Amino acid sequence: MRKTTIGFLGCGNVGGGVFALLEGTAGQIAHRDGIEFVLKRALVRDINKARSVPIPARLLTDRPEDVLDDPQIDIVLEFLGGEQPAIDFMLRALRNGKTVVTANKVALALGWHLLQAEAQKYGGGLYYEASVCGAIPVIRALTDSLQANRIDAVMGIINGTTNYILTRMAKEGKDYAQVLFDAQRLGLAEPDPSADVDGYDAAYKLSILASLAFHAHVPVGRIYREGIGSISARDIAYGKEMGLTLKLLAVAKRNNSVVEVRVHPTFVPNEHPLASVSGAFNAVFLKGHAFGEMMFYGQGAGDAPTASAVVSDLIMAAAAPRHWHPTFANQEQASPELGFDTNWASVYFIRLSASDKPGVLSAITGCFGAHEVSIASMVQHSGIDNDRVPLVFVTHRAHEQSVMQALKDMKPEDATVESVIRVEGR
């Protein structure tokens, strides 16, 4: 039996979940892996605060150095969340030769280059399965299972809050604001929901996934980002009639050294595996040149699922004779060999409010035609508001800028654009 001494940075929900899971599976881990984990100290903000997990009070400390600088601690587990002080604390632990396991997507996405450099310099490991999609082993799949593939596409439902909101909007026909309010009331959305609903959370995770998939650094700042705030119940209903389900999708595609990376509301066909991922569940769909299509589905958040990934990393870290690091140039900026395509090709769902007069439809389709945007289907929905009728177009594959230019060319007296939603997975 080998004893591995660990320290926690943070002991809230996730830390408590890890403590409980380690307690509950100690016998199994000892038997299977021959390792005994001993928690020496846990850094908390307030050592007197009541905790739901029965962690002994003597293990709590409010002094970072008790964890970061204790030479007996082999592995530091970071649950602080956010950029700072998480990055600085992890750097200090790594400089002390420790291995770090983190569940922190923000700190990893923003500080990966710094963290990896110190890990490599001082011989420690850096493990982050829990930073993306909770228990779902998508990081391990990319690094250890699908490594003989060229990954061509990653498409993920990687934010549970937005998927919960969109699922309820679709089921109940309610508007965004109504469902968001309800989600906040139930504790499923934050009082300030921006990180989730504006796509920031998904962009951090996509930065990590795309970097590993493409063996090149894809910074979060290069990811196009659009939230779900302007989605209406009407878009979801019209899409449903056309066999489409709305998701906040994180998309990364690669064509040789050119990539496109984007987070935005996206329709997927009902028969696509991503369409049936509902509620707070997450899923990551991958395309690779050898494995073809693959999808990982599971709980992307929550204390116990996150703890499952953290403890898995911890066992891996403790058992590894040496630590693996990505071989791409891990730097703050994008890897120099990467080109970023913002004029991607997609299918577009476009809802217009059009004037109900002769010649208008011809003018509208003329704008599309002038920019080589070809229409796959058009539905004129019933109901007129102030002489305006709702028109929904679905295009064939077209380029982003062509579509935007075509819409710009439309005369306001003919039609105004109500929504533009990309369609993937056909």
Add this chain to the structure above:
Amino acid sequence: MRKTTIGFLGCGNVGGGVFALLEGTAGQIAHRDGIEFVLKRALVRDINKARSVPIPARLLTDRPEDVLDDPQIDIVLEFLGGEQPAIDFMLRALRNGKTVVTANKVALALGWHLLQAEAQKYGGGLYYEASVCGAIPVIRALTDSLQANRIDAVMGIINGTTNYILTRMAKEGKDYAQVLFDAQRLGLAEPDPSADVDGYDAAYKLSILASLAFHAHVPVGRIYREGIGSISARDIAYGKEMGLTLKLLAVAKRNNSVVEVRVHPTFVPNEHPLASVSGAFNAVFLKGHAFGEMMFYGQGAGDAPTASAVVSDLIMAAAAPRHWHPTFANQEQASPELGFDTNWASVYFIRLSASDKPGVLSAITGCFGAHEVSIASMVQHSGIDNDRVPLVFVTHRAHEQSVMQALKDMKPEDATVESVIRVEGR
């Protein structure tokens, strides 16, 4: 750069796929893992046969000892399929201190205890990701990612041929024999389809998955097995009306030390993630005490997907300073601590052909009631054949033996049993 010399046992479709994938990704593997794989010999039945993959003729041999006994060969990759000579060849390679990577579910399921014993005795590794579900990294997930969980259930669509047949039956309303014939014509089912359609293939894979999930040996002989041969288009259609999709499901559940393991046609609710796994795709759905619910979806067969898993194992094997083996008592029989429950509880879909006379329905429901099988819904379908009407019952959760006894008690003049299909995933 470290050179690892490898040998193939077999060089048909899978071996050819591995050869091609290794050729195509040699640069990537060298860069990322610092390993160069050199194929020294490939055992084939006929060295003069034309091959689709441009493997140099000088590497081919028809003498097993050229691969098994060559001290320069570090890792042997086995693609022979079937029980023998695959098991004996792998044992010989292991006794020579080599590591073995196999894609062979039959040999692993039947010879695992022998293979693991020799691997542990002589210090070699035994890797088998490709033996179950092709490219899908479900073996690695169980051993390396979800190891801090108690796995409570495994439910898998792990045979592509039967899923293809059932998907087409559902889409086209055709009968089993018709679709099977078509699948055989297209090369998607074997001339002798028994291994697939009778559930043997799924049972071998379930034996491997359940053993890893439950940390105890679940021999294939203890798995209840029922094929899809007696499924009618009518069952699928009636199920569809009730929101159910038919799959050949491999089910393993655990309750403390008691397990139930079974392969049979199964209805799953349309909203369950397994329901939308169509065509030749595979999926494995897991329940664990920490991660909750998880599903892995992908191509479970095919040369390139299988090669993806083999090469992943190969890299893992070459990089590992020591090899991991399951810690359960790996023996031919079931692990002694396991109990096997064959009187499992499930929901049942039961189709009867009933006499259209007063009192018959009361007699039928009386039989269910007498065995404490409670009915959740009943549909009498239109149409009468020879004074008989089709009746479909769906039960609440009931025990297998109670249901079977209730059906036995029905008088043939009242009703005959047309089909009994278990329902999982509610």
